[in-house]
Amino acid sequence: MQIVLFYHSLASDWNHGNAHFLRGTVKELLKRGHDVKVYEPENGWSLSNLVRDYGKAKSREYKEYYPTLDASFYDPEAPDFDGMLSGVDLVIVHEWNRHELVKTIGEKKNEYGYKLMFHDTHHRAVSDPESLAEYDFSNYDGALVFGEVIKNIYQREKWINHVWKWHEAADADLFAPQPATNKEGDLVWIGNWGDDERTEELMEFLIRPVKELGLKAKVYGVRYPEEALTALKDAGIEYGGWLPNYKVPEVFARYKVTVHVPRRHYVELLPGIPTIRPFEAMSCGIPLISSPWRDVEGLFTEGEDYLTARDGNEMKRQLQKVLLDEELAKRLSENGRQTILANHTCTHRVNELEEIVKELGIDSTLIYPLQINSLGI
Known part of the structure; x- marks a missing residue:
């Protein structure tokens, strides 16, 4: 054509x-x-x-x-x-x-x-x-x-x-697990701050858990207002600025876990639409923990392909589990990748x-x- x-x-x-x-x-x-x-x-x-x-x-x-x-x-x-x-x-x-x-x-x-x-x-x-x-x-x-x-x-x-x-x-050829490498930190999050569509959620499910657990973390993205940069600094989170999307796989390979924090519209009004970030994370084989969203179309299997945290306290517990349990981390990594290869x-x-x-x-x-x-x- x-x-x-x-x-x-x-x-x-x-x-x-x-x-x-x-x-x-x-x-x-x-x-x-x-x-x-x-x-x-x-x-x-x-x-x-x-x-x-x-x-x-x-x-x-x-x-x-x-x-x-x-x-x-x-x-x-x-x-x-x-x-x-x-x-x-x-x-x-x-x-x-x-x-x-x-x-x-x-x-x-x-x-x-x-x-x-x-x-x-x-x-x-x-x-x-x-x-x-x-x-x-x-x-x-x-x-x-x-x-x-x-x-x-x-x-x-x-x-x-x-x-x-x-x-x-996901472009599963490019977004693929990278050769084993020494980890630079515990958690990485890749996403843009946006227009106040998930400010409270990012504080609850990303910034506070990292701070309270004392994790070594890094965040990439653009359009971060001054108050967001201040919150990251206060939590001890390094800010990496814009990350070209084609470099995401090599960055994921240097961290142990990532999180998905969907914007409010996708949680409240658009159930079943995860946006592309979780597809790419699972395709890269990094364990993924998500704040609540409803997978009403059955794209993934919760608990097998990824974990969910209902609130900030549960996010802390889930992060601890993945970081301390190598078998769990490996299972999430492998299951997520296989689900992408099979369907997405x-x-x-x-x-x-x-x-x-x-x-x-x-x-x-x-x-x-x-x-x-x-x-x-």
């Missing part, structure tokens, strides 16, 4: 979690013989912040880890739609795009003849439904959404006629995408180009 993707950024994962899944998915599509172009706006918010803080050279470093990937840029004020859309079979537009771009690509569909899908990996369906309702989806063939609860909202609101659940997943890799998600586009009516010779070529057809 000739596939065109309009996303916020392939080049930058600075406060941009969708780049994680996007990179792994595009890599898998390219492996299968598809021609894939990923377009992102020039001077996009995430990439601009990355370049401002770390320089242009750092914005190209992702290619050392993903040599087959290459971001393409367009002028958001004057997009060359003819150049981007001619001869394309499938177009996917991510939700982090301007309303007018979403509308215009829909209007161009009949002119260029592609199948068109919207991809939603955010909580706006519950946190800002008015914004989603303003999108013009009238020419879209369907939507890919990252959880059952989001799918139900789309169907209830009748935003798009056909909706498929498409969870994020980018290979699985591209398999699902192929079945979805088949339902859209795209010819099998385009969906499975390498298989067709091997048959000499």
Whole structure:
């Protein structure tokens, strides 16, 4: 297939979690013989912040880890739609795009003849439904959404006629257990502070337990306000700033345990959607302890793939258990990795995408180009 993707950024994962899944998915599509172009706006918010803080050279470093990937840029004020859309079979537009771009690509569909899908990996369906309702989806063939609860909202609101659940997943080749190494500390947490969406939770499930247990810990991420940095310092937690996502596996390998602290929207309004961080942690084989969230879709097995802590005191107990019990830590590590390999890799998600586009009516010779070529057809 000739596939065109309009996303916020392939080049930058600075406060941009969708780049994680996007990179792994595009890599898998390219492996299968598809021609894939990923377009992102020039001077996009995430990439601009990355370049401002770390320089242009750092914005190209992702290619050392993903040599087959290459971001393409367009002028958001004057997009060359003819150049981007001619001869394309499938177009996917991510939700982090301007309303007018979403509308215009829909209007161009009949002119260029592609199948068109919207991809939603955010909580706006519950946190800002008015914004989603303003999108013009009238020419879209369907939507890919990252959880059952989001799918139900789309169907209830009748935003798009056909909706498929498409969870994020790990690039299990890159996010894999690293060779044994000496541990630098007990606990590492990788995540952005955000917009006060989990401040209380981070204090209860991360900062206070580390302080009270006297653990050697390090935190990576961006957009930490002064009060957050002060709290980390008071707890004796080292702050590492932005960590490129492709370096996460080597960092996980240097610590004994990590935690997952979902944002409030995912706990209260979006049960069953864990975001990509737990997928990547389990794929790397680091034991994971989570603050409460409801795995209503049965993606993982609580107590086997990961542990849960109902409050800060239980988080302390769970951390002590994992740090003191090598057999428990090993079991969590192995079970988590096996669950990812069995169900939640980018290979699985591209398999699902192929079945979805088949339902859209795209010819099998385009969906499975390498298989067709091997048959000499």
